Amino acid sequence: MSSPVLSAAVLRLRFTWRDGWRYGLMGLPLAFVALPLYVVLPNYYARTFGVPLATLGAVLLGARLFDAFIDPLLGRWSDRLFARSLSAVLGRGAVAALVLGLGFALLFFPPTRQMPALVVWATLCLMLTYAAFSALSVMHQSWGAMLGGDESQRSRVVAWREGLGLLGVILASVAPAALGLPATTALFFIALTGGWLAWRSAQRPRAAGASTRAGQPYSVWLPFSRPGFRALLAVFVVNGIASAVPATLILFFVQDRLQAPAGAEPLFLGSYFLSAALAIPLWLRLVPRLGLAHTWGLGMLLSVAVFVFASQLGAGDSAAFVLVCVLSGVALGTDLALPGALLAGTIAASGDLGRAEGAYFGWWNFATKLNLALAAGIALPALGALGYVPGSRDPVGLQTLSWAYCLLPCALKLTAASLLYFLILRKNP
16 A cells, blocks of 8 residues: 555645646647547548558558557556656657657658558558557556545546547547648647646646655556456446447438438537536536546436437437437546546555556556447447448338447446446445
8 A cells, every 4th residue: 555644745735727727738639639540530541642441441450459559568668757757757748749749740741642652651650649649648647647636636637637638629620621631730739739838837746756666666467456446447448338339330320310411410529529528517516425436327327318318319300419419428528537537546545656557547548449449349240230231221220220329338338337336336335
């Protein structure tokens, strides 16, 4: 366990709104860059450079698998930096930010359009960009976890990071179409520079270097020796797949099941993310009364109720689907703000505060990326096997789509809620 002196020092730290935006602002460019890499890049390479979809799929899959599997190693590297000094963390963070910005620019403005050189260039730049993104994310998340505090403070720390990250998502969803890629790239560089400068002036955790064990070596598998982490990760993975399934299928549902007007997608996505951002402060008000785990469970149940309602929607129900997006966005607020705060508490309770945050967040981010892959791996093949064809108006296929988009996430959310109760709440009432 961590020493009483260290715990007391961490608990005395106050986290004001000024601390919040200074720490959390880096979350904006990190979220900003993710959307173009996952959404804009494949379409851009297919339409502008004529890269075959099968080739793009192989490149993206390979780069994402590489990204997921290096996260635990980057986590251990981050812990070694924190053991040295916070200046070392910020210095390497600056390098990672520079590499991330350059990688992003080089991806969208390659020096060649010739095949196969373009594919090789895109693959290498993607791997470099993902590595820099992951390193910066792990360091930033670890910094926040090391600020410590009670449940309310830990939730505020994560909420600032994720709330400003949502703002980055909204900006990234508008900027490419409204400003063009050159201006979007410039905006990203500005946001990345501002995020790093704000982080540099943010509240510094006293946990770093305070533990006499900080410099001792440990296995990258250390988090899995902690029962609390294994329980929390199980809930996080199942809940994450439940959230990723509708994210994978939403465009199919909107275009085929709802038969929504062309161009309606930004309204649905915008209402979803905006509602999540606005809901986070409201959920935080419940944390002192209910606790982090109970509040997260409440968000899961709200999501289930919303998607049960969505399963009844059909062609022409676009207005009702806006309500679904708003309410499911409200539920998303708990998924964004609370699991990371629970993880920070688990690290402290396990006695690893100030020495192994990177290892924990490395595996945490690995699970996040695995969730997206598993969601696509479960939902898309199942839909195809059950007879759904994109663009089809066959009633049986559309009903299958509705069940996959609405009811499969409900089943997974209820499973996650049950795991939360039996593995966490019942053992820590």
